[in-house]
Amino acid sequence: MFHIQRGVAPRADLAIDLGTANTLVVGRGAGIIFNEPTLCCFRAGGQAPELVAAGRQAQDLSGRVAKPLRIVRPLKNGVLSDMTAASALIRYAVRRHRSGWRLGRPRALIGVPADATQAERSALEAAARDAGLAEPRLVAEPFVSAVGAGLPVDAPRGTMIVDCGAGTTEVAVISLGGICVSRSVRGGSDGLDQAIVDHLHLKHRFDIGPATAERLKRELSSLLETGEADRMVPVCGLDMAEGLPSTISVPAAELMRIWNRYIESIVSAVRDALSRTPPGLAEDIHEDGITLTGGAAMTGLLARRIAEETGLPTHVAETPLDSVAAGLARMIDG
Numbered sequence: 001m002f003h004i005q006r007g008v009a010p011r012a013d014l015a016i017d018l019g020t021a022n023t024l025v026v027g028r029g030a031g032i033i034f035n036e037p038t039l040c041c042f043r044a045g046g047q048a049p050e051l052v053a054a055g056r057q058a059q060d061l062s063g064r065v066a067k068p069l070r071i072v073r074p075l076k077n078g079v080l081s082d083m084t085a086a087s088a089l090i091r092y093a094v095r096r097h098r099s100g101w102r103l104g105r106p107r108a109l110i111g112v113p114a115d116a117t118q119a120e121r122s123a124l125e126a127a128a129r130d131a132g133l134a135e136p137r138l139v140a141e142p143f144v145s146a147v148g149a150g151l152p153v154d155a156p157r158g159t160m161i162v163d164c165g166a167g168t169t170e171v172a173v174i175s176l177g178g179i180c181v182s183r184s185v186r187g188g189s190d191g192l193d194q195a196i197v198d199h200l201h202l203k204h205r206f207d208i209g210p211a212t213a214e215r216l217k218r219e220l221s222s223l224l225e226t227g228e229a230d231r232m233v234p235v236c237g238l239d240m241a242e243g244l245p246s247t248i249s250v251p252a253a254e255l256m257r258i259w260n261r262y263i264e265s266i267v268s269a270v271r272d273a274l275s276r277t278p279p280g281l282a283e284d285i286h287e288d289g290i291t292l293t294g295g296a297a298m299t300g301l302l303a304r305r306i307a308e309e310t311g312l313p314t315h316v317a318e319t320p321l322d323s324v325a326a327g328l329a330r331m332i333d334g
C-alpha cells in the first residue's frame, strides 16, 4: 500500500504537478501560481544549451523553429526524459514567485506516477534540487488527484480513481489514506495525437503539425461523444504528393479505431485493478462508482465507455485538468 507521508505535506512551501503536457505550481496559501505547457525551447551551441523560452512561449514556437533552436519535452509517458529541460522548466515556473518565500530554498512537494521506478523518482528529485528547490518530496499522483476531486481518501471505504493524463493513465483503489491497488498505462492521451499524425501520413500521405493533431483530437472526441461519427472533418496540413499546403476532409468514423485502441487499454487496466481489489472495497466501488480526473477525462466519451464496459457508475471530477493541483494545494495548506 502506498501511504502518504503524514507531516511532510504541511512543511512544503510549494507543490508541483509536473505533467507530460501541463505543469502546474501551487504556492502555500496562494493557490495555482503557474499553469503552462510542459515545453522548453533551447538554443544549441556554446557549452550548454541556452533556454530561449518555456511554457506557453515555447508552445507558441512549437513546430515553427529551425536549427539551432530546438523544442524539448522534458517528460515522456509521465516521467522525466530530459533532466536539463525539466530542471530549467521548474526554475522558470517558480522564479516569479520566489520572493513570496522566506529566505532559503523553497521546499517542494511533487507529484509522481504511482508506479514510477526508483530511478525515475531519483531523477525527478535531482532535477528539482538542480532547479533550486530544497527537500523535494514525492507523492503519488492518483492519490493526490483523488484528494483534489474531493474523494473521501481517509475513510475506511474503497474509492476508485482513474487519472487520465497526457503521458500516462493511472488507475488506483484508495482506502484509509493509502493506495491499495494500482495499475498504469504508460502512454496517455498524447499517444492519440501521434496515432492521428501517423494515420494521416500513411493513409492520406498528408502531414500535420502537433498543434493541428491536438485540435483534431479534441474535435473528434466531441463528435464521437455526440454520435456524429459520420461527419467529415477538414484537416489543414502538407500534401506530401504535391509538396504543397492543402486541406483535406476525413470522415470522423475513420479515426474511431484509434480512439477505440486507447479506450480499450484504459478499460482493461480498470478491469484488472477491479479484479485485484479486496471484495469489501469492491462493494464500495460498486455503490459509489469510478471517478475520472486528468485532461483526457474532459471528453465524456471516456466516462461513457468505462461505464458501459464495467457496468459501474462513472463520473468526471468537477475540474479534471486541475485535480492534482487542487489535491496538492489541500495537502500543503494542511
Ligand SMILES: Nc1ncnc2c1ncn2[C@@H]1O[C@H](COP(=O)(O)OP(=O)(O)OP(=O)(O)O)[C@@H](O)[C@H]1O
Residues within 6 Å of the ligand: 018, 019, 020, 021, 022, 023, 075, 077, 078, 079, 164, 165, 166, 167, 168, 169, 188, 189, 190, 214, 217, 218, 221, 293, 294, 295, 296, 297, 298, 299, 320, 321
Ligand atoms: N476536451 C478534450 N478532449 C480530449 N482530450 C483532452 C481535452 N482537453 C484536454 N485533453 C488532453 O488532456 C491531456 C492533458 O491532460 P493533463 O494536463 O491531465 O496531463 P498531464 O498531467 O500533463 O499528463 P501526465 O499526468 O500523464 O503526465 C492532453 O493530452 C490533452 O490533449
